[in-house]
Amino acid sequence: MTQVWDNKAIISDVFGRPPEIELESVGDGWSLCRWRQFVGSYSVPALPDPMFIVHIAGKPQVKTWMRDGWSETSSIPGCATVHPAGTGTSWLVDGELDVVTLSVSSDLLRSGSQQELFRQMRFAFADPLGVALTRQILAELYAPDNDGRRDYVAAMVNALKAHILAGPPVGEAVSDIPTSDFSAYRLHKVINAVQAKPEADMSLEEMAAMAGITPSHFCRVFKKATGITPHQYVLKARLDRAQQMLVQSEMSLAQVAEAMGFTSQSHFSRAFRSYAGTSPREYRQRRWGTA
Numbered sequence: 001m002t003q004v005w006d007n008k009a010i011i012s013d014v015f016g017r018p019p020e021i022e023l024e025s026v027g028d029g030w031s032l033c034r035w036r037q038f039v040g041s042y043s044v045p046a047l048p049d050p051m052f053i054v055h056i057a058g059k060p061q062v063k064t065w066m067r068d069g070w071s072e073t074s075s076i077p078g079c080a081t082v083h084p085a086g087t088g089t090s091w092l093v094d095g096e097l098d099v100v101t102l103s104v105s106s107d108l109l110r111s112g113s114q115q116e117l118f119r120q121m122r123f124a125f126a127d128p129l130g131v132a133l134t135r136q137i138l139a140e141l142y143a144p145d146n147d148g149r150r151d152y153v154a155a156m157v158n159a160l161k162a163h164i165l166a167g168p169p170v171g172e173a174v175s176d177i178p179t180s181d182f183s184a185y186r187l188h189k190v191i192n193a194v195q196a197k198p199e200a201d202m203s204l205e206e207m208a209a210m211a212g213i214t215p216s217h218f219c220r221v222f223k224k225a226t227g228i229t230p231h232q233y234v235l236k237a238r239l240d241r242a243q244q245m246l247v248q249s250e251m252s253l254a255q256v257a258e259a260m261g262f263t264s265q266s267h268f269s270r271a272f273r274s275y276a277g278t279s280p281r282e283y284r285q286r287r288w289g290t291a
Contacts, residue, residue: 007103029105050118061094075124198237199261
């Protein structure tokens with residue numbers, strides 16, 4: 001029997017395993033899957049149908065390849081991504097990946113506006129309603145099976161599908177999310193600010209103010225989402241950027257330390273060794289292929 005290489009089959013082949021849970025309706029043109037995968041980089045060939053991806057749990061360091069390098073922005077739990085059909089992608093997972101994908105048949109994209117929604121990759125954006133619907137569907141899929149539950153899940157999937165096909169409100173940018181309550185978008189905003197300028201001396205109070213909550217609440221929410229404290233995340237971002245600078249530039253160790261906001265070269269070297277398991281000098285020599 002000839003295998004049908006749909007989205008699910010292609011992703012299963014890349015991961016080397018089937019989805020943890022799956023639900024599909026061939027007649028309605030959709031397929032929903034939950035995937036769990038661990039650290040590594042994965043290249044996904046072009047998919048026949050577009051896909052809506054919700055980052056459910058796991059570590060926040062999930063990046064995608066953007067023309068000439070890994071994206072500076074990382075997807076975190078609570079973010080959504082639109083994956084177009086016909087485009088191959090690469091993914092970098094630092095920790096556990098836990099996502100739900102909803103593949104929608106290209107035949108359902110009848111109008112030009114719907115086709116436009118899935119024409120390009122939209123990575124790691126805030127979609128509170130889409131995420132909430134996905135989480136509710138997932139919760140129901142793990143509940144005991146009965147006729148009422150199946151009808152409820154089907155209705156929820158159709159609501160999610162309608163939400164996705166409707167696209168963002170007319171005249172409103174995707175990032176214009178109400179901020180009266182704490183959301184993944186606002187946490188993502190802080191993480192983006194740290195990734196953009198890891199060397200900046202951003203205090204806990206400043207990060208909490210950016211998220212619009214108290215420092216103590218921010219610490220709890222941040223650690224729950226990322227697994228580390230805000231201070232640890234800033235240090236990790238600085239050391240990640242320092243690794244790039246060591247390989248891609250000829251700056252001295254002292255210059256790298258100063259550029260990344262460390263108080264001294266010795267402070268930088270101690271932190272780097274603790275993080276990378278080797279000194280900055282040894283790391284550079286290994287990457288440059290010198291003794």
